Every structure is written in structure tokens, then in C-alpha cells.
Amino acid sequence: MATSTPDISIAADPVPAKQTTTKRAYPGALVVVEGIDGSGKSTQLYLLKRWLEIGGYRIHFTEWNSSPLVRSATRRGKQRRLLTPTTFSLLHAADFADRCERQIMPLLHGGYLVLADRYIYTAFARDAARGCSPHWLRNLYGFAPVPDITFYFRAPLDVAVNRIVAGRPKLKYYEAGMDLGISLDRAESFRIFQERILNNYDQMIETDHFVLMDGTVRVNKLQKLMRQIVGEKIALQQFAPKKK
């Protein structure tokens, strides 16, 4: 049962799926970071945010953690281990939809630069690793706006896993992918689960135009590169403070 359906790739279809939201039908911009736990993405996005904040830019930072909306359901499901790959995925999609409809979309329409720590690709990589159909997942998140830049922070599995395991006393049940029944050992299960997620991310690099970032590069050096790329790809003056 644990074996999923790896014959189908999570990579986007060659013919792009119908997008419910037309790309850039708004004045704002969306920059997202993706990557497995311990890849360094959150640190880098935080530094990017600080840079823009200090500069007075019109930005908003959003991250993928449970909103009050689904918190009780997620807790209930996780405590009693009731979540299946499908309900796990749908619950997170509902949570994301709430953030998307009430935060991200209004901000993009209002001309903000939105920075997102994890985005739909997290769901694609993680839920496909749980056995959800990639095709089904792509459809499920069809309402999400396409990011202007998707930074993919990639660190070797061992480096990333060690960063997490070292800093955390106990891995949680779903976090470690224990529901997949891969291994009874949490650390081992976590490692295999992360490896599957990493492989799924790799499959999306080209189809989803990820900007690949080497997570082993020194923090400040990597940040310099990140700022440079943002400056090249996004018309930042649009978000700059207005001179009176």
C-alpha cells in the first residue's frame, strides 16, 4: 500500500492545464520559495523580506502554516491519525484557498509584492509522495496564481535531513511520513519521505520554471544572488515608497 504511483510524474503537463487565474491579471507580483525542510529557503526569504522592508517597499509576507480556519480539523485529524492522503491534501488545499482568496489575491490586485514561504509546489511534491495522483493535484490547485519567481532551494538530502533532525527532539507523525508505513523508525521514515519529496521537486524544475538555488552556498552569498535575481526579474520601483 505504501508504494505510490511513481509512473506518473508530478511535472506539469506539456500542454499547460487551464489556469483559472490568468497570469498577471493584476499589478502585484508574487515571489515564492520552495524546497525540502532544511534547505535554507526560509532563512533566505526572511533576509529578502528584511531587505525590502528596510527599503520601504510595499510587500507582504505569507507562509504555509495552518490558519484558524482548518486548525481544529487538522489537529483532530492528526491527533487521532485520521487523515488519508486525499483528506490531508484537501484540508491543506482548503487552507490555502482561504489564504489565496482573502490575502494573496487581494494583495496582488492591490499592487503588493507578495513573498510566500512555500506555495502550491509544496503540496504537489508532498502529496504526490503520499500517493495522490499528480494530475488530480494539478487540477486541485488550478485556482492559484502562477508566481513571478519560484526559487527552489536545493540541498543534498543528508545535509537537509541532518539540519532538521539535529534541531528537533522528536519528529511528528505526519511530518515524518509515518502514515505511509515506509518504516517504523521515525528518522528513517522521515529520510525516505524527504527523498521522495526531493525527487518530486526535481521533476518540476523545468516545467514550472524554478530558479535553482544551491542550499549549500554561504548564507550571505546566496542572499546576494537572490536579491540580484529579484531585481532583474521584477520591476521593483513599482513597489518602492512613493516620493512626496
Add this chain to the structure above:
Amino acid sequence: MKKTRKDAIAPIPANGRPSKKKKKNAQIESPSRFYGTPLPGVRPEELSGTLIVIEGTDGSGRSTQISLLTEWLESEGFAVQTMGLRRSYLVGEDIDALLAENAVTRMTLALMYSTDFFDQLERRILPALRSGLIVLADRYIFTLIARAAVRGIARDYLHGIYETALRPDLTFWLNVRPEVAFDREFKKSQTISYWESGRDMSLSNDLFQSFIRYQSMIKREFEYLSKRHGFLELDGEGSVSLVNRELRKRIASHLGIRGTHYQPSHALSQLWR
């Protein structure tokens, strides 16, 4: 491997189900029990029960019919499991809370309903069908699709979400005019609820107008869904006993039950008119 398994299963006597049906089922057995990719970890061939769906707008008489059908089927010796909207352990109460607040957006609500649906499907319905039960569903994916579609969510998107759902063996649509549904609903609760009248859609400030317009939109979606999914349409405006007789006739023929005679017990007699 699948083949040998199927062959091996055929001679084993059915668990509480008429042997006739088992044979018929073995012949028509195909992956088409799901609309698209089956749910992860589900083998369609092990689902020996029967899924019967009753659809229809508010006030179409679904719940009444389901109570009566449950009694009839049990008297015929069939074990029955029921399902309905917002009844999942996982998120049923959360949806109630969201609806009470009126602050939820359409996509979030649609996805919460789909979570509720799949939680019931995976934790209650599939196990029941594996054990050969008759599942009576008080609404199914069609209501969820219709409600979201009238709020502007693409039909293809919605069908995509529910493509991993189980295809019912029978889907009945109790069709009533919105005006009749209004009378029935009003009589029942002396008012018309916010969501039943689609007030989130700002159709009209007048509750009656809002209800009629909203239910008419839902009805049009059902007409489309009926064609696409082959509903068995019944006139829901007929008397309870008349509609019930029609339902029993169809179900009996599907399950191989000979007689369709049924008289509700004293407990349910107040439903019979």
C-alpha cells in the same frame, strides 16, 4: 494477478447479499466504478456493496425517502449505511461553524465540503461497501458541484476534484420546482435559511426572490449534471408514497428483490402521505 484473484473470489458465497447480484456484478466488474483515477489504496473489485444516491434541492423530500427506504431495505434483510453532507468526523462541525459565520469564501467552502465528502467516503462508505452493505447517500458530489458551479467555479475543475470519487450504482434526482420547495421549506422551519436562499450571492434583498433565483440556478446545474451522469429523474412533487413506490421499484430491480410491497412501521407512519 488480478484475474486469478477475481476467479478465486467468484465461488465464495456472498456475505448477506443475494447470490444473483454477485454473479451479475462479477460480469460487469470494471474499473468504471470510479470516474477517473481511483482513490489511493482502493481496489474497486473488492467493493461488493451498492451505492444509491438520492439527490435533489432543499425541500425535495430526500431525507423522508431515505428514512423510508432504510426501513424497507432492512425489512428485506439488507444492511444499510447512510451518508450526507457535513456528517464527517473530520470537518463536519467546522463547516457548520464556517456557515454560521458567513465569512468564508467560495473556494474555501467548496474544498471544505470536498474534505467532508472524502472523509466520509474513505472512512465510512468504502468500508461499508467492502462489507457488502447498501449505502444510501442523502446528496452526493452532484450537489457539491452544483453549488460551487453556480458560484462561478469551473465545472471541469469540480469534476476534476471528484474524479477519484466512487460512481454510484443508482442516482435518483427528486425534481421539484423552486416554488414548491419554498412552500415545503417554509412550512418546515417557518423561515428560509441564509444558504438555502443563496444570500451570499447577492441575488435579491427579498428572501423569496433570492430563494427562487438561487434554486432555479441549482436546478439548471442539475439538468446539466443529469444528462452528463445519467440520473434517474423522479417527480419530487408527487406524494411521498408515490415517490417511494417508484424508488422501491428501481432499487428492487437493481438488487434482485422480488416483491416491492412495503407499509411503513408505526414509527414512520407520519411521513406517509
